[in-house]
Amino acid sequence: MQASLHLVIIGNGIAGVTLAQHVREKSDCRITLVSSESATHLSRPALMYVYMGHMRYKDILPYPDWYWTKHNLTQLHDLVTEVNFEKRQLILQNHDPLSYDVLVLATGSCPAFYNWPGQDLEGVQGLVTLQDLQSMEGNTKGIKEAVVVGGGLIGIEMAEMLRSRGIGVTMLVRDQLYWQNTLPQQEAKLISKYIKEHGIELLFQEELASINPDAQDRVASITTKSGKLLPCQFVGIATGVKPSINFLRNSALETDKGILVNEYFETNLPNVYAIGDCSQFQKPAPLAPAVEQLWYTARKHGEALAQTLTSERTVYNRGPWFNSAKFLDVEYQTYGYVPASWNEEYESLYWEHTSGHKAIRFLYEQKSGLLAGINLLGIRYRHDLCHHWLQQHYTIHNVMQELPAVNFDPEFFQRYEQELYRQYAQKFPEQATPARKSNWWDLRNRFSLFSTSESC
16 A cells, blocks of 8 residues: 555454554554444453453453554544545534545454344343453343353353353353264263353353343343243343444445455455455355454454455465364364264264263265365364365365374373374275274374464
């Protein structure tokens, strides 16, 4: 971008900040980040740790104040109420209109509510933004009982936060197991059992019917669709998120669930782009969602668009799917394609520890042996090596020969790959020769290519 141009980014989350950083590396153009959430960039995944007392607010600010000045990045804390695309201006709540030459929309997500009776009562909220954290501090002060509606990752975060303060938590999960629409049944059973062991009540195959008030119009209870009445003073809504684009709905910008973009993040309007949770691909890649609402994909969006704006138009290539999370203190990683269920085209190797707190799954094509994806619970693998296997089209047989190199756990942690390999050897005895069986664990020392890689 030319130095005379003004790049305005609405949103200072990981997508918008990554874009600003990478553009600044190659351009002296004027850059302004506008956000109504916070005056500066913060680590949104760490909000829960502030509530739990593990971190302070200042601890979740990745960059000191001088960083923005040093790199000539202007931060404007204000709400954009409207975009005048013809005049190339943002209409702001508290400042004069802001003109732009290039506009990037990185407005993120907001909680998805579904018009339940009582959803506007005091004590009902989601958890996405800094303001949500502040609301949760007030809404849960002195309470004894809470209900979390939904079984996703935000739901378990809210439940863990509430339990950290001794608040009783019941979660409404519409499926037969926790996160059953995403995890295969064995992993879903493991996680469901683990959550219950930590004092969180799970009500399966239950959905919210209404939220009931007390005399002060605060939450007093909820009623489920099956007729159960659950007393509570707080209701956490964790039924998913949606692109935060309401202020753009009646404009010339083409939208659906999110802001419609092509593979270059271009919208239907000239010099207007959208990245991160608020963007929706018109033609998503095979097996890829149209709306990608993950931290790591948002970062990749920013990196790819920066290339387009500063050097040459660059097609977004996400690479193999990846996600990571924590269920209380059990880490979860998934790589590639591991759906909740699959047909006879696929087969898997699955190992689970007797404690029920650790599991490894490799999904592969039955005929070709081609690796499709990996699920991990309670065990960490090297991010770069897992991606290498998928990008280089490894078969399950190739993977088994490099398995000693992949475990990321510290040196004195117990390792379980050898137990998984025994299953492999039973299933493919012709591939696991006696020499390989006896010397397999010694192979670990041969792999140094990824020895310094870090897990994400």
